[in-house]
Amino acid sequence: MIRAALAVAALLALPIAAGAEEISFPAEDGATLRAFHVPAASGVPRRPTVVALHGCGGLARPDQPLRLPAREADWAARLTALGHPMLFPDSFGSRGLGEACGRADHPMRSEARRAGDARAALAWVAGQPGEAPGGAFLIGWSHGGSTVLATLGGAPREGMLRGAIAFYPGCGATLTGSPDWAAPVPLLMLLGGADDWTPARRCVALAERAPARVELRLFAGAHHMFDHPTQAPRTRSLPNGQTVTFGADPAAREAAIAAVTGFLAAR
Secondary structure, eight states, X not given: XXXXXXXXXXXXXSOOOTTOEEEEEEOTTSOEEEEEEEOOOTTSOOOOOEEEEOOTTOSOOTTSOOOOOHHHHHHHHHHHHTTOOEEEEETTGGXXXXXXXXOTTOSOOIIIIIHHHHHHHHHHHHTSTTOOTTOEEEEEETHHHHHHHXXXXXXXXXXXXXXXXXXXXXXXXXXXXXXTOOOSSOEEEEEETTOSSSOSHHHHHXXXXXXXXXXXXXETTOOBTTTXXXXXXXXXXXXXXXXXXXXXXXXXXXXXXXXXXHXXXXX
């Protein structure tokens, strides 16, 4: 494993716990995964690690140091202050790939190699000294949220995962169409009622299949990326011809923060 200390103040939108660093570990397909590790804040009780899966934009181009976008940095500051170390594996830049937004031909599919990256990250966490028994948490946004669902459907090794959180995932048939799909651990899904990028209806149907395991929060009027700390709502045309809306919704964001912190605290 390679460790390189980073000048995090220049890379992050918000201050986070001291000691953040870039690390690397092997992926299931033989690639070397770069990841950004943020330790828990000092002076607070240590809680289980949260493995965080980026969206379709990735974390950095292959020739750049890893950085946390404002959304991920905001969550890192918030959750590490509560005692949760965080690990952000970079599935795209680690393999020399750019963003996947609206690109059906992108090789990093949520249900295949990215789910393998999630499992590799969970295995890395399980091997760290001082990690709480019972496994880590998994959280993901959009493409990363879909990867959360795919990882659950692949039945992660027992004891590595205690709970999962998926922000506005795509709940398409390739991920969840099998009648055998199940959530082996508690799952919190947070969806925007006005999301035209990854519409909520399929995820609502999925949650109805497993009400004992899946907690659903649907925020009326909220678009994709509603938990962003600063992004004003805007539209974007994707390479596949789709025009989508995304951006912060302050009320939905505050409710999502309460839902996530409550979910983590209960486990």
